[in-house]
Structure formats: C-alpha cells, structure tokens
Amino acid sequence: MSTSIDIHYPALDAAAAAPMLAQVRQWSLVNSGSRNLDGLAVMAGLLADAFAALPGEVVLRDAAPGEAVDAAGNVQPLDYGRNLHVRVRPDAPVQLLLTGHMDTVYPPDHPFQTLTDIDGGAVLNGPGVADMKGGIALMLAALAALEASPLGARIGYEVVINSDEEIASPGSAALIAEAARGKLAALTYEPSSLPDGTLAGARPGSGNFSIIVTGRSAHAGRNPEDGRNAIVAASDLALRLSRARRAGLAINPARIDGGGPNNVVPDRAILRVNLRPALPEDEAVARRLIDDLVKAIAAEHDVAIHVHGGFGRPPKPIDEKAARLFALVEESAALLGRPITHKASGGVCDGNNIAACGVPVVDTMGARGGAIHSPDEYLIVESLPERAQLSTLVMLRLAERGSL
Known part of the structure; x- marks a missing residue:
C-alpha cells in the first residue's frame, strides 16, 4: 500500500x-x-x-x-x-x-x-x-x-x-x-x-491501598503493656514493604494517619501505600506480598488489619x-x-x-x-x-x- x-x-x-x-x-x-x-x-x-x-x-x-478510607479509618461513600x-x-x-x-x-x-x-x-x-x-x-x-x-x-x-x-x-x-x-x-x-x-x-501497573490497623488503647504510663500500638504496627508494615522493593516492583509507603495524645497508646492507624508492578506476574507477587506481610504483622503485634483498595491500573x-x-x-x-x-x-x-x-x-x-x-x-x-x-x-x- x-x-x-x-x-x-x-x-x-x-x-x-x-x-x-x-x-x-x-x-x-x-x-x-x-x-x-x-x-x-x-x-x-x-x-x-x-x-x-x-x-x-x-x-x-x-x-x-465509590468509597474511600478517611483519616479515622472509616470507609466513606464517594x-x-x-x-x-x-x-x-x-x-x-x-x-x-x-x-x-x-x-x-x-x-x-x-x-x-x-x-x-x-x-x-x-x-x-x-x-x-x-x-x-x-x-x-x-x-x-x-x-x-x-x-x-x-x-x-x-x-x-x-x-x-x-x-x-x-x-x-x-x-x-x-x-x-x-x-x-x-x-x-x-x-x-x-x-x-x-x-x-x-x-x-x-x-507498569498501579495499586493504591489503605491498610487499616486496629490495636488497643491503654495509658502510656500506667499500663502500656495492655495496649497494642497501631502506629508501631503500621510503621513496621511500611518498613517491611519498603524493603521488599525490587526490580519489577516499586513500592511507596506514602502516609500514616492515626495516633492521638502522647499519653495514650494509639489504637488506630491507616497506612497508605502505592505499588507499581511492571508485569502481570509482578502484580501477582505484590498481592502475595501484601497478604503475607499483613498476616505476619497482625500476629506479631497482636492487632487486626483490614486491607482496603486494589490494583486499579493493570501493567x-x-x-x-x-x-x-x-x-x-x-x-x-x-x-x-x-x-x-x-x-x-x-x-x-x-x-x-x-x-x-x-x-x-x-x-x-x-x-x-x-x-x-x-x-x-x-x-x-x-x-x-x-x-x-x-x-x-x-x-x-x-x-x-x-x-x-
């Protein structure tokens, strides 16, 4: 032609x-x-x-x-x-x-x-x-x-x-x-x-997640051992996710919401994170990574974790x-x-x-x-x-x- x-x-x-x-x-x-x-x-x-x-x-x-997770960890219509x-x-x-x-x-x-x-x-x-x-x-x-x-x-x-x-x-x-x-x-x-x-x-693809961590409040001086610090658990999860970055999978922990007065063990935190898998198989790896780390953090910190969000952009x-x-x-x-x-x-x-x-x-x-x-x-x-x-x-x- x-x-x-x-x-x-x-x-x-x-x-x-x-x-x-x-x-x-x-x-x-x-x-x-x-x-x-x-x-x-x-x-x-x-x-x-x-x-x-x-x-x-x-x-x-x-x-x-739609819906979104607010700064208090509540899912709101959008x-x-x-x-x-x-x-x-x-x-x-x-x-x-x-x-x-x-x-x-x-x-x-x-x-x-x-x-x-x-x-x-x-x-x-x-x-x-x-x-x-x-x-x-x-x-x-x-x-x-x-x-x-x-x-x-x-x-x-x-x-x-x-x-x-x-x-x-x-x-x-x-x-x-x-x-x-x-x-x-x-x-x-x-x-x-x-x-x-x-x-x-x-x-790459892209996934945005709001990961809600629910712990237990307690007095920070009298009985902190009775509390379960949601901020610490969310921070641990952010660090582990960041360390899991590799070729084909970019991970950006972007924000943690939560906490309150200095004398209260915080019982709620929300970790916002973006993951960008290069290929469909990298997305599968990312999904397994989130699942495995959430289970590990929940067990080690004795907290409840709910994952909200997903991969809205495929590779x-x-x-x-x-x-x-x-x-x-x-x-x-x-x-x-x-x-x-x-x-x-x-x-x-x-x-x-x-x-x-x-x-x-x-x-x-x-x-x-x-x-x-x-x-x-x-x-x-x-x-x-x-x-x-x-x-x-x-x-x-x-x-x-x-x-x-």
Missing part, C-alpha cells in the same frame, strides 16, 4: 485550522479538579456542547459509586463527576476508541488558577493546559477532520472523557471497558511523554498488536515531517485499563508540553495543530487498511 499522504491533505489542513487554542483557554479557566464536582459539571457541559458537532450520540454518563460518552457509526467496518480526561490535579483552593502567555504566545502556562485540555481539543479537531474526509464513513468510534482519571478512574473504569469492547485500536490523549513528542510505551507491556499500532503512529509522524519514537514510562493512565481489555493503545497522543501536576505546567502551542494532524492521519490510514 502506498504511504503517500497527498490525498489526505484536505483533512489534515482542516485539523490544523480548528480553534483548539481558544478551546484550551476557555476550558483551562474552569477548575475541574477531580474532587470539584461543581467544576466538573461545568466542564462536562462545555465538552458536551463542543462534541455535539460530531454526528453521533453525546451522553453524560453517571459514574459508578461520588465522582459525570463522564462524556460519544458514539458514532457503531456499524462501521473499523471501530476505534478515543479517551481523555476532563479532571485535573488542582483543587478549587489551589493558587494555580490563571493562564500566562510565554515567549510571545508560543507557550501557554496554565492549569490543565497540557494534562489534558490541550489533548481534548486536538482530539476533537482530529475527529471533525475525519468527518470531512470521504474515508470517514469507514470509521466508527466511541469517545470517553472521564472525570476521575487523576485519581485512578474508579468511577469510570467500567465505562471504559465497555467502550473498548470490539475495538481495533485506541488512542488516548495524555500529553506526550517528553516535550519533543516522545510517546510513552510500556507502563501495560507492549504486545505484538500494540507494537504494530506504535509503528503506524511513528510512521505517520515521519510522513508529516515530525519523527517521534516511544520509551517506557513509570506513569500510569487509562491506557493501562484499555490494554488490559486486549485493545492496542497509544496513550500519549496529546499535546507537547511539560511540568504537569505543578504550577509550571505548560503547553507548546504549535503542538496543537501538529498532534491534531497526527491523529487525523493515523485514523485515516486505519480506515484505508481496515486492520493493523
């Missing part, structure tokens, strides 16, 4: 001409932190209006209910924002999934709430400009360009833009899995792994189908005169969950930028048309091929 892209230039030009920067500016001024349900509702409405330009069904889907779901041509011969997230890591009281132009407007600093309101804008531009191409009729697609990706997608994971079913490939619009456009390749190695999709994306970038490559990443995202459904995914199709999750977050403005054209070309070439 010819690799010429001459016939695709009208669609590529349309993608580049879309009003992406204006959309990024508008959307990034809406605080849509993962727990800001009011801000997320505003953002979801704006996105529903924008994606209504596509010829399909646009629905705001309620999230699955609500999440609604998720945008778009379906276009479900009977077309080539079916794709495109995903993104509307939430950011900046809560309503975070001081980072404004936009700043840098280098004469070549760079935009602001909350969520790269991660990932820029990605959503260029995704929409690519889909609109696809609709303007004669090949568009061969492509059907679903779009999921969720409200809780930054907190591991607990309320939207089921929707993503549902939308992934039967898809040839998926594109996710996290910002590029590096400012030069490098894609993230293999990713994402690059299999044969994924390798073919990466090759297509990288070849398309070269045809556009902007060569890129991919490298392994220690981060995780919804691409992990999509890959676990057996669907090959490239999950850093979004804008070029950097310093994400910080007040220095920035978007390289010229990457909006660049990456919109890349997505457009990848989808058109998939329409031509009909397969990977």
Whole structure:
C-alpha cells in the first residue's frame, strides 16, 4: 500500500485550522479538579456542547459509586463527576476508541488558577493546559477532520472523557471497558511523554491501598503493656514493604494517619501505600506480598488489619498488536515531517485499563508540553495543530487498511 499522504491533505489542513487554542483557554479557566464536582459539571457541559458537532450520540454518563478510607479509618461513600460518552457509526467496518480526561490535579483552593502567555504566545502556562485540555481539543479537531474526509464513513468510534482519571478512574473504569469492547485500536490523549513528542510505551501497573490497623488503647504510663500500638504496627508494615522493593516492583509507603495524645497508646492507624508492578506476574507477587506481610504483622503485634483498595491500573507491556499500532503512529509522524519514537514510562493512565481489555493503545497522543501536576505546567502551542494532524492521519490510514 502506498504511504503517500497527498490525498489526505484536505483533512489534515482542516485539523490544523480548528480553534483548539481558544478551546484550551476557555476550558483551562474552569477548575475541574477531580474532587470539584461543581467544576466538573461545568466542564462536562462545555465538552458536551463542543462534541455535539460530531454526528453521533453525546451522553453524560453517571459514574459508578465509590468509597474511600478517611483519616479515622472509616470507609466513606464517594461520588465522582459525570463522564462524556460519544458514539458514532457503531456499524462501521473499523471501530476505534478515543479517551481523555476532563479532571485535573488542582483543587478549587489551589493558587494555580490563571493562564500566562510565554515567549510571545508560543507557550501557554496554565492549569490543565497540557494534562489534558490541550489533548481534548486536538482530539476533537482530529475527529471533525475525519468527518470531512470521504474515508470517514469507514470509521466508527466511541469517545470517553472521564472525570476521575487523576485519581485512578474508579468511577469510570467500567465505562471504559465497555467502550473498548470490539475495538481495533485506541488512542488516548495524555500529553506526550517528553516535550519533543516522545510517546510513552510500556507502563507498569498501579495499586493504591489503605491498610487499616486496629490495636488497643491503654495509658502510656500506667499500663502500656495492655495496649497494642497501631502506629508501631503500621510503621513496621511500611518498613517491611519498603524493603521488599525490587526490580519489577516499586513500592511507596506514602502516609500514616492515626495516633492521638502522647499519653495514650494509639489504637488506630491507616497506612497508605502505592505499588507499581511492571508485569502481570509482578502484580501477582505484590498481592502475595501484601497478604503475607499483613498476616505476619497482625500476629506479631497482636492487632487486626483490614486491607482496603486494589490494583486499579493493570501493567501495560507492549504486545505484538500494540507494537504494530506504535509503528503506524511513528510512521505517520515521519510522513508529516515530525519523527517521534516511544520509551517506557513509570506513569500510569487509562491506557493501562484499555490494554488490559486486549485493545492496542497509544496513550500519549496529546499535546507537547511539560511540568504537569505543578504550577509550571505548560503547553507548546504549535503542538496543537501538529498532534491534531497526527491523529487525523493515523485514523485515516486505519480506515484505508481496515486492520493493523
């Protein structure tokens, strides 16, 4: 098959001409932190209006209910924002999934709430400009360009833009899995792994756990031997977990909640810990490790331990189908005169969950930028048309091929 892209230039030009920067500016001024349900509702409405330009069904889907362990060790119900779901041509011969997230890591009281132009407007600093309101804008531009191409009729697609990706997608994971079913490939619009456009390749999995330790209170001076110190037990567990780190399994004990007055043996502690297994077999090792250490600590310290949480992001190695999709994306970038490559990443995202459904995914199709999750977050403005054209070309070439 010819690799010429001459016939695709009208669609590529349309993608580049879309009003992406204006959309990024508008959307990034809406605080849509993962727990800001009011801000997320505003953002979801704006996105529903924008994606209504596509010829399909646009629905705001309620999230699955969740729960979290509070600082006192009590499990509390948790609500999440609604998720945008778009379906276009479900009977077309080539079916794709495109995903993104509307939430950011900046809560309503975070001081980072404004936009700043840098280098004469070549760079935009602001909350969520790269991660990932820029990605959503260029995704929409690519889909609109696809609709303007004669090949568009061969492509059907679903779009999921969720409200809780930054907190591991607990309320939207089921929707993503549902939308992934039967898809040839998926594109996710996290910002590029590096400012030069490098894609993230293999990713580890990720599990977040709140481990509740219940001991027994006692007077710290009169009868401490009658107490069972939950803080000491939780600290022992944290140290043993930390020492169990190895190649293929990163472990980060992140926080211990609990304790009280200095003259009371503490009877409650909550250890928060993140584990990142490189491969599915490493995840199995991690599960056994938690089980074994919890049993040992409970017995040695005479405490009760309850483990809350799990592995919300499965490991994402690059299999044969994924390798073919990466090759297509990288070849398309070269045809556009902007060569890129991919490298392994220690981060995780919804691409992990999509890959676990057996669907090959490239999950850093979004804008070029950097310093994400910080007040220095920035978007390289010229990457909006660049990456919109890349997505457009990848989808058109998939329409031509009909397969990977």
